[in-house]
Amino acid sequence: MAYHLQESLDELIQTQQITPQLALQVLLQFDKAINTALANRVRNRVNFKGSLNTYRFCDNVWTFVLNDVEFREVTDLVKVDKVKIVACDGKNTGSNAAE
Amino acid sequence: MFSNSNTLPKLYLSVIDDVMENVRELFLEEGIEEQVLDDLRQRWESKVLQSKAVEGFSKDNTNPSNFVLQLPANYSQTLQKTIAPVVIPAGQLAQSFAAKGSTIATFSLPPGVTYPVHIPAGVTLQTASGHLYKVNVPVMVTKAPGCQRVSAQANQPLVEQSTVSSTIIHNIPAQVTGPCPQTLPATQTSQPALPTHQQSQSQVPQPPSISLDQSTRPEAPATPEPSINQQYSQWPPESPSEFTLDGIEFSPQPLDMSMSSPLTTQLSTGLLGASGNAQVSEFGCSVQEMVERAVKAEEEPVALASSGDTMSLLPDLERTPDSAVKLEMELLRDYNFNELTNIVQMDGACDSSSEAGDEPQELEEESGAIGENEFLGMINAEALKALQGAGGSSDPSDSSSSNNDESDLKELEEEDPLNSGDDVSEQDIPEVFDTENVVVCQYDKIHRSKNRWKFYLKDGVMCYRGKDYVFSKAVGEAEWFCTGFGCCHDCSWSHIYMSDERLNRTQLQAHLTSVRIGKSKEVKGKQAT
DSSP: HHHHHHHHHHHHHHHHHSSSSHHHHHHHHHHHHHHHHHHHOOOOOOEEEEEEEEEEEEEEEEEEEEEEEEEEESOEEEEEEEEEEEEEEEETTOOOOOO | TTTHHHHHHHHHHHHHHHHHHHHHHHHHHTTTOEEEEEEEHHHHHHHHHHSSTTTOOOOGGGGGGGGGOOOOOGHHHHHHHOOOTOOGGGSSSSOOOOOEEEEEEEEEOTTTOSSSEEEOTTTEOOOTTTTTTEEOOOOOEOOOOOOOOOOOOEEEEOOEEOOOOOOOOOOOOOOOOSSOOOOOOOOOOOOOOHHHHTTTTOOOOOOOHHHHHTTTTTOOSSSOOOOBTTTSSSSOOTTTTTTEEOOOOOOOOOOOOOHHHHHHHHOOOSOOSSSSSOOOOOOOSSSSEEEEOBBBBOOOOOTTOOOOOOOOOOOOOOOTOOOOOOOOEEEESSOOHHHHHHHSSSSSOSSSOTTTTHHHHHHHHHHHHHHHHHHHHHHHHHHHOOOSSSSGGGHHHHHHHSSSSSSHHHHHHHHHHHOOOTHHHHHSSOOOOOOOOEEEEEEEEEEEEETEEEEEEEEEEEEETTEEEEEEEEEEEEOOOOSSSSSSSSSEEEOOOOSSSHHHHHHHHHHHHHHHHTTTOTTHHHHOO
């Protein structure tokens, strides 16, 4: 979703309707909004299990690549061959860019 | 997770709303018009909706009962399926439709159907002549006394002429994604103009609902173009309710009205004007029918991910007494049946009609292929270390001849202890971003015990095969195997990767398991291919 926002912003920048600086501000606002929305409006739990392919911890950001993962929710199950997980620090206010 | 499909649209829309509100001030400070803000919002919404990340995102989902229109022939059941976005009976899809040329379709209301008739998006209508129209945009057909108004809506390109009995359809302005070749030769109408005429007469669902309705079926094969066949239609009106739909010309225009409107399903005016150059066929009012349509046209390429809603405008409010109204739809683009079928996919092709589901596999294959080439160069270094037998000696020579220079290989051989296998994992597994299944979240706790990892995550968004899911909490566990060049740390057992990572991983896993159990002591220095 953030990707779509970025695309739209880029289009506007191309046509010079907005400045890149403004686009950046919009993205920041989006980050805040999506974080708030996720925190407040979403209430579901997911379990997953798989095999870890790579892990990386840099700048307080974990990046994992998992293989053959099963994402299990109460209602259903999703199997994934490969998934990348990017996780920011949830204890302090870390920046988070959602898709 | 699949329950998310119901809540996600609302969630995303609410996020969009929040962001837009917060950003409005920023825009004003910069001295940028609100038009730009609305433009941004429209583009964003259209992209999100088109991405199919959010399925079933149709306003019509809330009003299934409104759909009454039934076309004759075999589309009655299709019409019944008001909501399913991808309900397009395969056999009923037009193979292709005349790319450029005005088509005239007439629809007639089935007997017993009274106005107003609401055709939700996603329904395929078939005219008597056999033409298929896919209602990409919810259409409401109303009967207005003495006046016809057609709000052209950019429907999917599969429009063919039909001479079915007419139905008056109000097109609820909805976004038509993908190429919408429909054109309305009618005179252009402006949105403000329409309301004045139609206010008292018709109910046109609000565009905002349309924005929701939009193209979850981006390239629906057929869009029903309601046509009001009044007197001047080419076909003699079969009944007073006949009308033909002239081609609707679309030009890419931001759908201002629909996007900015609140998510309501009621149009106060009944006309959905499309900003831009929408040309709407002219309508005459012969019988007491009035058709309004908002036409959205899109000139974007047919890619599923194509965004850019355009709305072509609404029909002129002309009233030609006792003249049939005709809308001619011109296809701006050709559509292949294949494209249509691809478009119709429910499984969420992420950005293009290519199979998103196959992409992860493709990526793996590619990485495997890449790995092969790279491995060939590195096999030499590794082989020297691992091979004892003469069987391995042929490999480096082969690989060197096929891949690197011998000198490089020699260097590798010399530096073997230092850099053999370094960065292999990264080369081995290129972390490609394109259409990769991604989870973006926050972590509460990441725990590791030997090679067992436990993840405690929260507030995340997951994109899998183009579909979005969200979670407030996620707990996972995974086991980490040394999947690089297959080195077992306990012994010097190593193996040479083949192209299939999984096979290697399995082999390595099996080996590690056996090592742990303490069974295989003989594997020291053993090469496995």
